[in-house]
Amino acid sequence: MCGIVGYVGPKSVIDILTNGLSKLEYRGYDSAGVAVNSNGKIKIYKAEGKLQNLKDLLETHRSEITNTTAGIGHIRWATHGAPTTINAHPHSCNCGKLVLVHNGIVENYKELREELKGCGCIFKTETDTEVVAHLIAHEYGKLNDLPKAVRAAAKRLKGAYALCVMHQDDPNMIVGTRKNAPLIVAMGQGENYLASDSPAIIEYTKRVIYLDDDQFAVLTPTSVLITDIDGKQVAKKEEILPWEPVAMSKMGYKHFMLKEIHEQPDVIRNVLSGKLPDITKPIVLDEVKLTKEQIKNLKRIEIIACGTSLHAALVAKYILEAFTNIPVDVEPSSEYIYRKTVTDANTLVIGISQSGETSDTITAIRQAKAVGSHVLIITNRPDSIMAREADSLIPVNAGIEVSVAATKSFNAQLIALYLFSMYVAEIKGSFDSSKIEQLKHEMMMLPQKIETVLSHEESIIKCARAFASYKNFIYIARGINYPTALEGALKLKEISYINATGYPAGELKHGPIAMLDETMPVLAILMPGSIVYEKILSNAEEAKARNARMIALTSAEDPHLEDVFEYILKVPAVDEYLSPVIASVPLQLLAYYIAEFLGKDVDQPRNLAKSVTVE
Ligand code: M6R
Numbered sequence: 001m002c003g004i005v006g007y008v009g010p011k012s013v014i015d016i017l018t019n020g021l022s023k024l025e026y027r028g029y030d031s032a033g034v035a036v037n038s039n040g041k042i043k044i045y046k047a048e049g050k051l052q053n054l055k056d057l058l059e060t061h062r063s064e065i066t067n068t069t070a071g072i073g074h075i076r077w078a079t080h081g082a083p084t085t086i087n088a089h090p091h092s093c094n095c096g097k098l099v100l101v102h103n104g105i106v107e108n109y110k111e112l113r114e115e116l117k118g119c120g121c122i123f124k125t126e127t128d129t130e131v132v133a134h135l136i137a138h139e140y141g142k143l144n145d146l147p148k149a150v151r152a153a154a155k156r157l158k159g160a161y162a163l164c165v166m167h168q169d170d171p172n173m174i175v176g177t178r179k180n181a182p183l184i185v186a187m188g189q190g191e192n193y194l195a196s197d198s199p200a201i202i203e204y205t206k207r208v209i210y211l212d213d214d215q216f217a218v219l220t221p222t223s224v225l226i227t228d229i230d231g232k233q234v235a236k237k238e239e240i241l242p243w244e245p246v247a248m249s250k251m252g253y254k255h256f257m258l259k260e261i262h263e264q265p266d267v268i269r270n271v272l273s274g275k276l277p278d279i280t281k282p283i284v285l286d287e288v289k290l291t292k293e294q295i296k297n298l299k300r301i302e303i304i305a306c307g308t309s310l311h312a313a314l315v316a317k318y319i320l321e322a323f324t325n326i327p328v329d330v331e332p333s334s335e336y337i338y339r340k341t342v343t344d345a346n347t348l349v350i351g352i353s354q355s356g357e358t359s360d361t362i363t364a365i366r367q368a369k370a371v372g373s374h375v376l377i378i379t380n381r382p383d384s385i386m387a388r389e390a391d392s393l394i395p396v397n398a399g400i401e402v403s404v405a406a407t408k409s410f411n412a413q414l415i416a417l418y419l420f421s422m423y424v425a426e427i428k429g430s431f432d433s434s435k436i437e438q439l440k441h442e443m444m445m446l447p448q449k450i451e452t453v454l455s456h457e458e459s460i461i462k463c464a465r466a467f468a469s470y471k472n473f474i475y476i477a478r479g480i481n482y483p484t485a486l487e488g489a490l491k492l493k494e495i496s497y498i499n500a501t502g503y504p505a506g507e508l509k510h511g512p513i514a515m516l517d518e519t520m521p522v523l524a525i526l527m528p529g530s531i532v533y534e535k536i537l538s539n540a541e542e543a544k545a546r547n548a549r550m551i552a553l554t555s556a557e558d559p560h561l562e563d564v565f566e567y568i569l570k571v572p573a574v575d576e577y578l579s580p581v582i583a584s585v586p587l588q589l590l591a592y593y594i595a596e597f598l599g600k601d602v603d604q605p606r607n608l609a610k611s612v613t614v615e
Pocket of ligand 1: 306307308309310352353354355356357358361404405406407494608609610611612
């Protein structure tokens with residue numbers, strides 16, 4: 001959600017902070033701010049809206065921001081209080097000497113505010129963060145020691161937080177801590193950093209320490225001290241970030257989303273690399289720590305995820321059940337966490353997350369682990385909280401995904417899930433081995449087939465132009481492509497703000513058909529294979545009979561389609577099991593070009609955040 005950067009060192013603090021914040025911009029935000037210690041005084045600058053507004057403000061003040069020693073910066077995704085300049089971070093105490101930035105939600109802020117008001121604290125905002133600033137300042141007044149004051153205050157906080165704090169009287173120090181929100185420490189030469197995510201600092205250093213919950217980092221230019229909440233030093237391992245700074249470049253594409261859609265053939269090659277050595281050899285998944293015995297004894301699989309990752313989970317239900325005969329339940333993490341966790345040691349719990357930092361999914365996997373389930377995480381971020389807490393891991397190697405709308409991570413997750421399903425099937429002997437060989441061969445052909453889709457963008461652009469002015473859209477499919485319909489509709493909603501809904505095609509006549517007329521286009525996904533092809537076609541005919549404008553997404557060579565559909569988006573033929581990978585690509589492009597025609601902010605759609613680190 002919010003992004004945090006902290007810096008202590010000799011370089012221009014403003015440049016480091018604004019550059020770091022710009023690398024977190026993709027996470028989605030509505031205001032930004034920095035605080036710097038300049039000439040021994042704390043100065044705060046904040047602006048509503050895009051980061052550029054803050055950069056412009058800082059330019060007009062640049063001559064007064066000299067002799068800097070440390071600073072903290074923040075981009076905010078509003079939770080408590082409107083996205084205004086006053087509510088933007090950093091927040092400060094009464095005297096303005098203590099400043100902090102915060103990511104997360106402090107749940108007991110109302111009680112604390114009342115208590116602090118009684119101690120003379122004057123509040124300028126309604127935010128939970130300002131309460132924390134006053135609380136730490138109050139402790140500082142008693143202890144006269146910034147690390148101790150932060151630790152004492154943290155003992156009073158309930159909820160989720162990553163904090164980065166500094167005080168005017170400690171000009172060469174920043175202090176950070178976290179609980180259920182990400183924060184990393186990064187070490188340079190004669191300078192050190194705090195950040196909520198690695199893109200903010202990777203240009204400067206790859207040496208990092210991952211803070212755990214309730215750990216505290218005290219940074220000066222030449223030292224990093226990590227302690228627990230009682231101030232006892234904790235030994236931490238230094239790790240090297242697995243990314244290259246170039247991942248954050250658009251490489252000539254107009255938007256990150258378009259670049260990331262086009263990266264999918266290589267992403268799939270990367271996911272397969274080393275895991276699918278040859279179609280006649282078993283799948284290799286070294287990071288899966290379940291024994292063969294444990295796999296054979298699995299009675300149930302539960303998959304928990306949110307958003308696009310949830311749609312990948314829904315596809316996985318079809319393939320896992322078909323290949324392994326193990327019943328699979330899929331649930332949004334945000335629902336899972338508020339039910340009794342009915343799971344056990346014979347249930348495998350799979351968490352899927354691009355970021356590995358989604359708060360609800362983290363809570364869900366912790367609940368499942370607590371009752372004895374083995375937790376397997378499928379994530380694009382091997383450096384994330386989920387990856388570090390997993391019993392088993394399948395890294396999807398899609399590279400950093402910058403656009404808020406997930407694209408390449410979806411298909412990378414699907415490939416990881418196909419590999420895992422085949423891996424289990426091979427151990428259990430639960431699926432026809434010659435069919436598995438055929439699917440392995442087809443999986444290796446997927447990158448080429450996606451390249452073919454990408455080389456025929458004109459037909460998708462033409463279709464996007466024809467439908468960009470519609471206010472509503474329906475996507476229909478059945479079987480394994482029902483989740484593809486959900487994902488296609490989600491992509492369109494997210495970046496064009498068009499009201500798009502995915503339905504199982506058979507459900508149309510149980511209600512949604514009432515909405516159909518010439519103002520409600522219907523896109524049907526028809527991938528040949530099982531009997532559902534014919535069924536979807538007849539559902540599409542029912543929609544056409546209600547005057548809906550019809551689009552088909554298909555690999556079928558079926559002349560009858562032209563009687564029903566005004567636009568036919570063709571994709572290469574592929575086994576139906578693998579078809580969601582191919583079918584999702586034109587849907588991503590359709591959403592992209594519609595949003596482009598509408599002039600929307602494709603990479604940073606309104607109200608959305610790339611990484612949802614609050615409940
Ligand atoms: O990082 P995660 O995969 O856990 O994120 C889950 C959702 O927040 C995410 O998929 C979201 O729906 C994207 N904006 C989809 O494009």
